[in-house]
Amino acid sequence: MLRQDIKRMLTKNWMDNKKLLSAIMITPAILYILIMVGLPLILAIFYSFSDATTGSSDFKFIGLQNFRDILEDPIFRKSLMNTFIFTFSSQIIVLILSNILAMVLAANYRGKWIVRFLILLPWTAPISLGTIGWLWMLDSIFSPFDWILRYMGLLGTQNALLGNMSNMYWLGEPVYAMASVILVHIWRILPLSTVILMAGLSSIPHDLMEAASIDGAGFFRTFFKIKIPLLIPIMSISLLFGFVFTFTDMTVVYVLTRGGPIHSTQVLSSWAFLKGIEAGDLAHGAAIALFLLPLLACVVILILKLARRTEVT
Amino acid sequence: MAQVEIRNVSKSFGDVKVVDNVNIFIKEGEFLVLLGPSGCGKTTLLRMIAGLEDITSGEIWIGGKVVNNTSPKERNIAMVFQSYALYPHMSVFENIQFPLKNQRMNKEKIREKVEWAAGMFGIEKLLNRKPRQLSGGERQRVAIARAMVRSPNVFLLDEPLSNLDAKLRASAREELQQFQEKVGITTIYVTHDQIEAMGLGDHIAVMSKGKVHQIGTPKEVYNNPADTFVASFMGSPPMNLIEKDDSILGFRPENFVPIDMLNADEGIETLEFFVTWFEDLGSDSLVYGNVKFQSSSSQKHVVSRLQSRANIKIEKGKTYTFAIKRQDLRFFDVKTGYKKNAH
Ligand SMILES: Nc1ncnc2c1ncn2[C@@H]1O[C@H](COP(=O)(O)OP(=O)(O)OP(=O)(O)O)[C@@H](O)[C@H]1O
């Protein structure tokens, strides 16, 4: 088969040979996935069933012991819980905000390009840099938010709404720290989600909106009966990305709080990193990191199914 | 139900004027056909009446009120789009009930009305399908049913039958007209098909390049075209137009017949007709050829339509004497193309 193809390649214009051309084109992608994704994944699965550490090169397999260990670890359970809080609350808020934003950005008004530019800006900066900016804004002493709150009289005086301390200690109080991490993460992924929804909005034929206005549908009926149903496929894709991205990303948590105070913002990915890399316990780190793999796979399948079922055209 | 007045309405997209100072008055309950070739601004005019397009200048009145600045919803009109604009995620039933739901009508009544509208246009069996599972013609009927299910002030229909086959189109035309007569709602119907226009409207407004050339009953527009554009647009084949001296002479193919079919006492004009081509259409036949005037040397191409049962033998390549009754001759100005009064 292949020999025939090569022969034909030499005699005919090989660019016209679809089978050969598609094989050539897809090979780099497959190699990339195998080397950059497949190999580390297999390695991680290996480690999670072993007692490997960064300190020594020999290791032996110990079965499910690592998973038993981490399940008994209260920090792991706390991280698991936090991961769900972190992911679900940020995704719900992103879903709502990105819908509103996409509609605002899709509307026609003067100076809309500057608004678009500003909203999409976070996506262009390296995530860790942007997060370091937030680290300063949430600083325990110099936070500009605290300054504004004090200026408005909400903080730092007797009977002030938010207490008489001079600062909020955003990253020092467990609840505020969690809220801060979630908000910064929202700031981080909102642009992508908005752009995806804008693409979806612009793909809705304009005459459907016109037909709806002639049929007497007001703003809310047009929104909930026409726009949202037509956007569901693309919205579920955006949600899928958001979920997987949030479940597996540790940048915001790591830069802002390193999981603190007292693990109150610890998520699985940051905990896996701290334990596996910083503390050198590769085996437990791998087990923590892999813990959600089956769940994530299920989420992916579920959302892809959903997108398929509501497919229109 | 309402009367519609279009007063000095123009529309420009940038520098291009696509609707140019149009004046039309449509009585309550009237069926008006907007007729014109592709790109002449029919859809644009309709969209301005619907409130989907801003009016560059002029006024549109519906039911005695200026509606220039009111939303489509407030104008209470129903429209069938050239592209149907069916909601792809809704079933046929949901599509048709959508306008009624917006009026917060109760469920029982909605079901009744939807079934009535679906029955009217023969789509009862399709109510559970999605638009993508329908043929072009079926989609068009759903779009019409969605418009007809309400009782609006005005119906606007943008080439609603263009996707039906000839037979279905004829029956849909008949049904549409009967329906309109029954409900008596003012209707504006856009088409580029002059046969459809002749059969449908109380009045026809003939448009070209953004301008209205003539408004009249189908008979008036057909028999007394206001200018050479209308003359050459109406009828298939259209009116023969030949230049003679300082005017353009116009006569319908069916009025151009062999001389022995006419009574010479009535006042006739005769022409020598050299036949080049002959087409038998069943009930009629079309005879193509050239005529020559004594005054000029050039030949003019003309067509004659003869009824088959008149049983006339015509052969290619021969010359016959044909004639037209004087009363069937029309005269147009050479420069402006406007109709002139008979000499
Ligand atoms: N949004 C627009 N911007 C610029 N030009 C437009 C726009 N809409 C329509 N036109 C132009 O206006 C002219 C009239 O368009 P319109 O759609 O009204 O034609 P129509 O008579 O409905 O033709 P058809 O029978 O092919 O549907 C066309 O030349 C078209 O190119």
Ligand SMILES: [Mg+2]
């Ligand atoms: Mg049109």
